[in-house]
Amino acid sequence: MGSHGRPPAGATLRDLGEFGLIEAVTARFSHGRDVLVGPGDDAAVLAAPDGRVVVTTDLxxxxxxxxxDWSSAVDVGHKAAAQNLADVASMGARPTGLFLGFxxxxxxxxxxxxxxxDGMAEECAQAGASVSGGDVSSADSIMLGVTALGDLQGRPPxxxxxxxxxxxxxxAGRLGWAQAGLALLTAGSAAGDSRWxxxxxxxxxxxxxxxxxxxxxxxxxxAAAGAHAMCDVSDGLVADLGHIAVASGVSIDLASEAFLIxxxxxxxxxxxxxxxxRWVLGGGEDHPLVACLPPGVTPPAGCIVIGSVLSGAGSAGAGVTVDGERPVGSDGWDHYGQSATDAS
Amino acid sequence: MGSHGRPPAGATLRDLGEFGLIEAVTARFSHGRDVLVGPGDDAAVLAAPDGRVVVTTDLxxxxxxxxxDWSSAVDVGHKAAAQNLADVASMGARPTGLFLGFxxxxxxxxxxxxxxxDGMAEECAQAGASVSGGDVSSADSIMLGVTALGDLQGRPPxxxxxxxxxxxxxxAGRLGWAQAGLALLTAGSAAGDSRWxxxxxxxxxxxxxxxxxxxxxxxxxxAAAGAHAMCDVSDGLVADLGHIAVASGVSIDLASEAFLIxxxxxxxxxxxxxxxxRWVLGGGEDHPLVACLPPGVTPPAGCIVIGSVLSGAGSAGAGVTVDGERPVGSDGWDHYGQSATDAS
Structure with missing residues (x-):
C-alpha cells in the first residue's frame, strides 16, 4: 500500500504494525507462474492445471x-517451508504455492x-514454488502455520x-543427519559447551x-517411474515405513548394509x-523420500535401494524389520510424548 | 488405523497420543465430493475443477x-472455520475444503x-465444504492454523x-453483532457480573x-451478478471498505440510515x-460480505444497499465517509496494537 518504506534498523513488529509487516514481508516474495492472485486480497488464487490440488499443513x-538460539531466522524459514514442500513432493506432485500464518x-x-x-522464499524457489499468501497475528512466542500446495501433472497421487x-x-535424500545434528546441539546445550x-x-x-x-x-x-507407495521421512524411517506397511497390508525388510554411515x-x-x-532408523527432520518401486524398474538417479516389500501384514509399527529383525529404539516421534524415544 | 476405539471419558490428549487424536478427530469428518484423498496420507488431494484454486489461511x-471461558469448544470450531470460509466466499468462490493445524x-x-x-465440521457443511486434512502438535496453549480452499466455478475472482x-x-449478513457481544462479555468480565x-x-x-x-x-x-469488488468484513466495515477504496483508487460514502440497528x-x-x-462501522468478526455492484444491477436477495462508490482516491483509511463525513472511532483492528480502537 506504499505508505511504508524500508523498516528502520532495530524496528520491532509493534513499531511497524500489522499492515506494515504484511507489506514488508510480501515485498520479499516473488511470484511464479502458478500465482494468479498473490497476497493482499482476502485470499490468493493459484493455478491448479491438473484439476486437482495436493494440500498439506503444519504448525x-x-x-x-x-x-x-540454535537456528537463525533464515534457517527457520527454510525448515518450515521444507517440511511442507516435502509432503507435497512425496505425493508425486510438483510444489506450486506456500501459505504462511505468522x-x-x-x-x-x-x-x-x-x-x-527470505529463508522461506528461498526454499520455495528451490522447489519451484512461491509464497503466495498469509496472515499475521500477535502471540507470546513465534508460531508458523504453513500450508503447501502442489500439482499432480496428470498422474495419480x-x-x-x-x-x-x-x-x-x-x-532419496539424507537420513539421520538432522537427528545427529540435534543430538549434538542438545548435548552442547546440556553441557554448556560449544565444542559439540x-x-x-x-x-x-x-x-x-x-x-x-x-x-x-x-x-x-x-511417481512417473511408477512408484506404488511413497512418503517423506518426518517421524523416522522405521515409523514412516511402518505407516506404509500398515496402510498397504505388507511387511518391509530393510538391509542395514544399504545405509552408508x-x-x-x-x-x-x-x-x-x-x-x-539409530539416527538413521529413528530420526526425522531430514525429509528424504522413501518409495516402493515395482520389480524391474530401475531406480531413478539419486535413489538407493534400502530394502524390499514382503507379503504378510504386521501390526502397527511391527511391520518393519532390519536384516529380518525388529529394530530397537526407532519408534519415532509422538507429539504428546507417549512413545517418543528421540524427543527434542 | 483401528487400534483406538472411542476415547475413555475424561481422557486427555496425552492419554490418547498424537496418532490416537488424529484418528479420533478425523473420524468426525465426513468428506464431500471435492475430497479425492482425505486425511491419513502425507497430504490430501482436493478437486479443483476450475483449474484454479482459491486459498486463504489464518491463525x-x-x-x-x-x-x-467465553466460547465453547464447538463455538471455537465454528468460528475458526467461518472466518476462513468467509474469505473464500468473498472472492466469489464456492468453499471446498478446510485444513487444520491444531x-x-x-x-x-x-x-x-x-x-x-465437530463445530468445524458443522460450519464446513453449512458452506458446502469438508475438513480434508491437518496436523497436530503440542503447545502450552491452544492454537489453530486454518486454511480454506475454494473453487471459482469458471468466474474471475x-x-x-x-x-x-x-x-x-x-x-450481506450481520454487522456489529459480534462486536456488541464481545463488548458485553468484556464488560461482564471486568465487572465480575454475569448479568451482562x-x-x-x-x-x-x-x-x-x-x-x-x-x-x-x-x-x-x-460474483455471478457482476460484483466489481468484494471482501468480507473482518477488520471492521470502514477499515475493510478502506482497503477496497485504496486498492481501487476510489472513495466510498456510506449512508447511516441504511444501518438498521x-x-x-x-x-x-x-x-x-x-x-x-460504532459497532456497526468498526466491529469485525461477523464476517458479512460487502460488494460493489455495477449501476443497474438489482442486488441479490439478502443484500442491502449501504452506500456508493465515488470518484477520487483517498489516502489509506481516509477514503470512506459516512453521510459525507469521516467517521470517528472506526479504525478497525491492528494485531500489533498501533491503531486499534476496539481491542479485545
Whole structure:
C-alpha cells in the first residue's frame, strides 16, 4: 500500500504494525507462474492445471520445533517451508504455492521476521514454488502455520497404501543427519559447551538439523517411474515405513548394509555414545523420500535401494524389520510424548 | 488405523497420543465430493475443477482470538472455520475444503478437541465444504492454523481492486453483532457480573460473537451478478471498505440510515454507553460480505444497499465517509496494537 518504506534498523513488529509487516514481508516474495492472485486480497488464487490440488499443513512452534538460539531466522524459514514442500513432493506432485500464518510477539525485531521470510522464499524457489499468501497475528512466542500446495501433472497421487510384495524400497535424500545434528546441539546445550557445535567435523550435521534438503524434484520423478507407495521421512524411517506397511497390508525388510554411515555420523555417534544407525532408523527432520518401486524398474538417479516389500501384514509399527529383525529404539516421534524415544 | 476405539471419558490428549487424536478427530469428518484423498496420507488431494484454486489461511490463538471461558469448544470450531470460509466466499468462490493445524497442551480434555472438530465440521457443511486434512502438535496453549480452499466455478475472482465510481455498495449478513457481544462479555468480565452475559435481550449478540454466520452462498451469487469488488468484513466495515477504496483508487460514502440497528444493539449500547453505530462501522468478526455492484444491477436477495462508490482516491483509511463525513472511532483492528480502537 506504499505508505511504508524500508523498516528502520532495530524496528520491532509493534513499531511497524500489522499492515506494515504484511507489506514488508510480501515485498520479499516473488511470484511464479502458478500465482494468479498473490497476497493482499482476502485470499490468493493459484493455478491448479491438473484439476486437482495436493494440500498439506503444519504448525511450527518456537521452543518445540525450533529454537532461536540454535537456528537463525533464515534457517527457520527454510525448515518450515521444507517440511511442507516435502509432503507435497512425496505425493508425486510438483510444489506450486506456500501459505504462511505468522504469529509473534510485538517486540520481535522486524529483521527476524524478514529474514525468516527470505529463508522461506528461498526454499520455495528451490522447489519451484512461491509464497503466495498469509496472515499475521500477535502471540507470546513465534508460531508458523504453513500450508503447501502442489500439482499432480496428470498422474495419480502416490499414496501410502499402494506398496506390494516384491517392490523395492528406495531412498532419496539424507537420513539421520538432522537427528545427529540435534543430538549434538542438545548435548552442547546440556553441557554448556560449544565444542559439540563448533567442531568442524560435525558442521554438516548441525546444518542438516537447521536446514533439511528434501529432494523435491525426485517426488514427481519417482511417481512417473511408477512408484506404488511413497512418503517423506518426518517421524523416522522405521515409523514412516511402518505407516506404509500398515496402510498397504505388507511387511518391509530393510538391509542395514544399504545405509552408508559416513565419518561425520560415526565420529558424532562415538562422541555421544550413540549407535548412528539409530539416527538413521529413528530420526526425522531430514525429509528424504522413501518409495516402493515395482520389480524391474530401475531406480531413478539419486535413489538407493534400502530394502524390499514382503507379503504378510504386521501390526502397527511391527511391520518393519532390519536384516529380518525388529529394530530397537526407532519408534519415532509422538507429539504428546507417549512413545517418543528421540524427543527434542 | 483401528487400534483406538472411542476415547475413555475424561481422557486427555496425552492419554490418547498424537496418532490416537488424529484418528479420533478425523473420524468426525465426513468428506464431500471435492475430497479425492482425505486425511491419513502425507497430504490430501482436493478437486479443483476450475483449474484454479482459491486459498486463504489464518491463525487463531487462545487468549487472543478466543477464550475458553467465553466460547465453547464447538463455538471455537465454528468460528475458526467461518472466518476462513468467509474469505473464500468473498472472492466469489464456492468453499471446498478446510485444513487444520491444531496445537494444544497434553492435559487438554480429548472431549474439547473433538467438540471443536465437530463445530468445524458443522460450519464446513453449512458452506458446502469438508475438513480434508491437518496436523497436530503440542503447545502450552491452544492454537489453530486454518486454511480454506475454494473453487471459482469458471468466474474471475472478485478482488478488492475493481470498484468503480457509480457502483452501489451492498452488504450481506450481520454487522456489529459480534462486536456488541464481545463488548458485553468484556464488560461482564471486568465487572465480575454475569448479568451482562445472561440478559435474554442480548443473547443473540453474545451468540454472534461466539459463532459468526457469514452468508457463504451469496459470495458466488454476488460474483455471478457482476460484483466489481468484494471482501468480507473482518477488520471492521470502514477499515475493510478502506482497503477496497485504496486498492481501487476510489472513495466510498456510506449512508447511516441504511444501518438498521435493532433493539438488542440499541439497549446494549445504552447499557454500555456506546453508540451502537460504532459497532456497526468498526466491529469485525461477523464476517458479512460487502460488494460493489455495477449501476443497474438489482442486488441479490439478502443484500442491502449501504452506500456508493465515488470518484477520487483517498489516502489509506481516509477514503470512506459516512453521510459525507469521516467517521470517528472506526479504525478497525491492528494485531500489533498501533491503531486499534476496539481491542479485545
Amino acid at each position: 511450527l512452534l518456537e521452543g518445540r520445533h525450533f529454537r532461536r 504469529a509473534a510477539p510485538g517486540d520481535l525485531a522486524v529483521d527476524w521476521a524478514l529474514a525468516m521470510a 502416490v499414496l501410502r497404501s499402494g506398496a506390494r510384495p516384491g517392490d523395492a524400497v528406495v531412498l 557445535v563448533d567442531d568442524p567435523r560435525w558442521k554438516e550435521l548441525i546444518a542438516a538439523h537447521r536446514r533439511p534438503r528434501p529432494p523435491y524434484a525426485l517426488g514427481p520423478v519417482l 559416513d565419518e561425520a555420523m560415526r565420529s558424532a555417534g562415538a562422541a555421544l555414545d550413540v549407535d548412528p544407525l | 487463531l490463538l487462545e487468549g487472543r482470538h478466543f477464550r475458553r 496445537a494444544a497442551p497434553g492435559d487438554l480434555a480429548v472431549d474439547w478437541a473433538l467438540a471443536m472438530a 472478485v478482488l478488492r481492486s475493481g470498484a468503480r465510481p457509480g457502483d452501489a455498495v451492498v452488504l 452475559v445472561d440478559d435474554p435481550r442480548w443473547k443473540e449478540l453474545i451468540a454472534a460473537h461466539r459463532r459468526p454466520r457469514p452468508p457463504y452462498a451469496l459470495g458466488p451469487v454476488l 435493532d433493539e438488542a444493539m440499541r439497549s446494549a449500547g445504552a447499557a454500555l454507553d456506546v453508540d451502537p453505530l
